[in-house]
Amino acid sequence: AQSVTQLDSQVPVFEEAPVELRCNYSSSVSVYLFWYVQYPNQGLQLLLKYLSGSTLVKGINGFEAEFNKSQTSFHLRKPSVHISDTAEYFCAVIQTGANNLFFGTGTRLTVIP
Amino acid sequence: DTEVTQTPKHLVMGMTNKKSLKCEQHMGHRAMYWYKQKAKKPPELMFVYSYEKLSINESVPSRFSPECPNSSLLNLHLHALQPEDSALYLCASSQGLWKAPNYGYTFGSGTRLTVV
Numbered sequence: 001a002q003s004v005t006q007l008d009s010q011v012p013v014f015e016e017a018p019v020e021l022r023c024n025y026s027s028s029v030s031v032y033l034f035w036y037v038q039y040p041n042q043g044l045q046l047l048l049k050y051l052s053g054s055t056l057v058k059g060i061n062g063f064e065a066e067f068n069k070s071q072t073s074f075h076l077r078k079p080s081v082h083i084s085d086t087a088e089y090f091c092a093v094i095q096t097g098a099n100n101l102f103f104g105t106g107t108r109l110t111v112i113p
Numbered sequence: 114d115t116e117v118t119q120t121p122k123h124l125v126m127g128m129t130n131k132k133s134l135k136c137e138q139h140m141g142h143r144a145m146y147w148y149k150q151k152a153k154k155p156p157e158l159m160f161v162y163s164y165e166k167l168s169i170n171e172s173v174p175s176r177f178s179p180e181c182p183n184s185s186l187l188n189l190h191l192h193a194l195q196p197e198d199s200a201l202y203l204c205a206s207s208q209g210l211w212k213a214p215n216y217g218y219t220f221g222s223g224t225r226l227t228v229v
Contacts, residue, residue, distance in 0.1 A: 034217075043117075043203055043220035044156070090155055099144070099210040100169065101218060103155035 002027040004091050004104035012110045013081055021076040021107045023091030031093040033074040034101070035065055038088040047089075050074060061085070086111045115140060117221035119204050125227045128194060134224045136187040136204030144168075144210045145187040146218070147179060148203040156203055162187060163210045194228045201225050 007022045025031060032051050036044040048059025055067040065076045074091060091104040117138045126132045136145065144163045148156035161169035162181040176198075178190040187204060204221040 036220075041222075041225070043119075043222040044205075044218075045220070046217050049217060099161070100158055101205075103157075106153075106155055 002031065002093055002095055002102055004093055004102060006089075006091055006104040006107050008107050009105065010108045010110065012112055014112050015083055016080045018079050019077065019081050019085075019109065021089050021091075021109065023074045023076065023104060025072050025074065025091075025093050027072075027093065027095055030096045032096070033065075033067060034092040034094075035059065035063070035074070035076050036090045036092060036103075037061075038090065038106075040087070044090065047076070081109070081111045083111050083113060085109060115219065117204055117206055117219050119202075119221035119224050121224060122222065123225050123227075125229060126191065126194065127229055128196070130194075131190070131192045133191065134189040134202055134204075134226075136189075136221055137185055138206045138219070139185055140206065140219065141184075142206035142208055142219070143184060144207045145181060146205040146207075147187070147189055148205065150201040150203055150223070152200075160189075161210070168210065191226075194226075196228050199227045 003026050005024045013019045034049045035047040037047050038044050047063050048057045050057050050067045058064045063078050067074050089107045092101050120135045146161050147159040149159050150156040158171050159173045160179045165181045176193050180188040201223045203223045205218045207218045
């Protein structure tokens with residue numbers, strides 16, 4: 001069994017401030033980790049993914065995430081947010097040997113001018 | 114072409130209607146997926162097709178009937194739905210079931226379904 005916990009359902013942040021969106025997971029086997037963004041009335045867009053190797057992963061739009069195996073975390077960060085970053089962010093996992101993308105409950109990021 | 118196209122974008126249907134959702138991709142992907150997303154909730158997997166064959170059915174009620182007529186097209190046939198079935202229905206594709214982690218999923222923009 002697997003689970004994904006996004007601790008913050010809503011994160012308001014001022015424009016040009018840094019932001020961290022938290023994601024913790026639990027799984028009995030190794031996992032692959034993903035962050036997706038969903039803009040209003042849109043589908044899901046992949047921001048970044050961790051499969052193996054370097055634990056610091058850089059994605060699109062200036063986002064990055066760090067895989068921490070001991071803390072079973074995969075937090076998403078951006079040093080300076082823009083208004084256009086306002087969206088819903090989903091952390092997701094796939095267990096190795098599986099093919100079902102399993103999502104966390106999402107974090108609503110609101111960037112305040 | 115790097116997109117997954119879903120039609121229609123919006124659909125309102127009565128509980129006695131029959132309608133279909135369509136999903137199309139021309140990336141050569143051999144795995145296709147239907148997800149259901151209720152308001153303010155994460156997407157939940159409904160069906161997975163691999164090489165045009167149904168691979169996973171997540172105990173979805175029979176009023177939802179998927180169909181994969183060819184490698185580029187995925188349909189979801191709807192019949193006798195309930196108001197609680199109102200949701201955003203997302204289609205996704207990947208190169209293959211077992212390649213998905215490496216190459217990722219491509220999602221469509223979804224069909225927003227309202228059942229009245």
